[in-house]
Amino acid sequence: MGVSGVGKSTIGQLLADEMNLPFFDGDNYHSKHNVEKMSSGESLNDDDRHGWLSTLNQLIKEQLKNNSCILVCSALKNKYRELLSDGILNEIEWIYLFGDFDTIYNRINKRKNHFMPSELLKSQFDTLEKPTNAITCNIDNSPKEIIENIKKELMKKSEFGLLGLGVMGKSLCINLSNNGFKISMYNRHVDGVEEHVALKFKKKHTELSSALPFDNLEEFVNSIQKPRKIMFMVNAGKTIDAVIENILPYLSEGDIIIDGGNSNYNSTKERFEYLKSKNIHFIGAGVSGGEEGALKGPSIMPSGSREAYKSVQPFLESIASHDRNGLPCCAYIGPEGSGHFVKMIHNGIEYVEMQLLAEVFSIFKATRKTPDEIAEVLEIWKKDVDSYLLNITIDILRKKENNDWLINNILDKAGNKGTGNWATIATAELGIPSTLIASSLFARYTSSFKEDRIKANISFGNNDSSNIKIDLIDLLNAYQFARIINHYQGFKLIEEASKFHKWNLNLSEIARIWTSGCIIKSDLMAVLVEVFKKSKSILINESIKQQLQVLRPSANKLVSQCILNEIAIPCLSESVNFLNTYTTADSSANLIQAQRDYFGAHTYQRTDDDSGKFYHTNWKN
Structure with a gap:
């Protein structure tokens, strides 16, 4: 495309010959009326052009049934390009030829037997609206140089874009590249703070040799094949909205944005509808696994339109972890914000699992066991309750620094990033008693009041629990008991949300993609995959019912001992309280x-x- 006389036909024919594609000159499809009008020195109006552009649009559609083609057309206004692209937007690559007025004017005057007089050139320059999504070529270069530049730009197009190069974003970039995808990487440019982040990252990793680095947003977007698939790995909240607004001017209809952060599912629903109104697909994808998972294979929970998911499915499933049957731990969750809701509850379950291990640690400390001794016991537990969190807890307890266990020098104030809060709000809004998630969240809140706790300890915490006698079997059984209750409550919350929002979520499939790559992967989760194939409730499964009945006396005994010895166990005790309440007719x-x-x-x-x-x-x- 470009004004008349810019050399579109010459370059177009050469490019068609080079790429072995059919060539069409748009000027040959003007109506007799249009030719006569321009020959008389009169400019075409939009009505004149409408039929012509519609004809060219149909021509392209016919060609696309077989292969592709090279078409040259002035296409000076954005609305002309929209008409040419109608129904085939993501099949088109624009090449914009440009030059100065005098050069082009002289070229037109040298042309023979063309109906476009040089007197109309100024009107074409006045009409021209430069495209934002196009390969641009200066006609001062030779035709050979222009062709080489076009081919180079076409070959440069990447398959997938990743925006935001924090820890998770960088790991996902390496993961994508290791799986054979050509990617574009973008990180914002802030003078003196964040400069050339993508380029520096690429230089550090040989795996990224084919990756394209950017800190210019427009260039980043234009480097990606249409329909563009761009994954955001930025902070949830206002940052996501700001990035969306910044990137929208450079996107085309049918492009796909994937939010891979820990966004609130309600915000994801709103963004889905907003972008739908602009014909942009939005996928909210929960990603679990931390830095290592992102690098080696996370668990991914995408939601949005099923059509959009099919376009990104090969990428997400390739980088995901795999279950014991070799299936990717990535599956279409459901519509709108369901993927981020499921990730939110994943994190709620995770909060409880972490708190339960912390409470087990507290009980062991009360019996004067060293971190190494505790780790030895937990190592034995792995044959009964193996999980990712149990394994990292063992590693943590064994870590030493300056001849002391590092855990002894870590301040006991636990942070949180919001998903536990949201999960607690969601369970309250839906009226579902996910009491363990709330207890684990409030335990973290309580831990943050360190100074107050020190003062309260002086007044109330003088009880000596050093003589407490804990049966290790009872402790293991109570831990197992509480974990079953935790998973029951978490999946119950997902089930009720699915009913309320009409998401039609598959609990067995959710459990399956949580068997590998994520923080809450465990042997118990693998069992639940089969349980949920037969029932939507853990507590009516015969095998689990029997297991709870066996474990319950130990849980009652342990909780009683801890309360009598003033050992804080909010989640272990709540698991007992919940089942007592739930089973009271x-x-x-x-x-x-x-x-x-x-x-x-x-x-x-x-x-x-x-x-x-x-x-x-x-x-x-």
């Missing part, structure tokens, strides 16, 4: 309902009336 909630009716006339139902009718009583009489 006639609870004390009738008194609460009576109290609500007394002070607020909230009404109640009666056990001696199965009609469902609601009653109110005047309690003062």
Whole structure:
């Protein structure tokens, strides 16, 4: 494309010959009316061009049924290019030839037997709206140089783009490259702070030899094949929205954005609808596994339109971890924000699993065991309760620094990045008793009040638990018991959210993609894959019911001992409390309902009336 006289036909024919493709000159498809109008020195208006451009659009569509083609056309305005691209936007690559007015004017005057007079050139320059997504070629270069430049630019196009080169982003780049994909990498440019991040990263890693580094957003987008597939690995929240707004001017209809961060699922739903209105696909993908998982194979939880997922499926499934059957730990979760919701609950389960191990650690410390001794016991536990978190806990406990265990020198204030908060809010909003997630979150909050805890210890924490006698079998059984309750609550929350949002989530498939690559992978998770094929509830599975019945006495005993010895075990104790509450057929909630009716006339139902009718009583009489 370009103004008349820029050399479109010459370059187009040469390129077609070079690439062995059919060649079409758009000027040959003008109507007789258009030719006569231009020959008389009169410019075409938009109505004149509409039929011509529609004809060319149909021509391209016919060619695409077989292969491809080279077409030359002035296409000066953006709306002309949109008409040419109608229905085939992602099949088109624009090549924009440009030069100065005088050079082109002289060329037109030298042409013979062409209906376009040089007097119309100024109107073409006035009409021209330069394209933002095109290979640009200066006509001051020779035709051979222009052809070589076009071929070079076409070959440079990458298959996949990754935006945001933090720890996770860099690891995913290496993972993608190791799986044979040609990628483009982008990181923002901030003078004196973040300069040439992508280029420096590429130079450090031979695996990235074919990767294209950028700190210019427009160049990054234009380097990717259409429909573009771009994964964001940036901080959740306002940063995502800012990046979306910055990148939108350079995107084309049908392009796909993947948010691989820990975004709130409600925000993902909003972004999905916003970008849908602009004909851009948005996929919210939970990614678990940390730095190592991102590098070697994470668990990936993508959601959005199924059509968009099919386009990115080869990339995401290739970089994902694989389960014991060789299947990728990546699967289409469901519509809109369901992928980020599932990742949020993954993190909620993770919070509890970490807290349970911390409580086990506290109990062992109370019995005066050293970190090495605790690690030895946990090593033995692996045959019964193997998991990623158990294994890293063993490594942590064995790590020494200056002849002391490093764990002894780590401040006991646990942080959080939001997903535990969101999971707790979600369980409250949906009315689901995921009590362990809330307990683990509040345990972290409590840990942050270090100074207050020191003062409270002086006043209340003088109990000596050194004489506590803990049966190791009871402790192992209580730990297993609490983990089963944790997984029940987490998957129950996913199931109820699926019903509420009409997501139709597959619990067995979710458990399967959590068997490898993610933080909560474990032998228990592998068992749940089969459990959820037959039932949506862990607690009605016969094998797990029997296991809980065996483990329950040990859990009761351990929790009692810890409470009597004033050892903080919020999640171990809550697992016992939850099952006690859940298995109480006639609870004390009738008194609460009576109290609500007394002070607020909230009404109640009666056990001696199965009609469902609601009653109110005047309690003062």
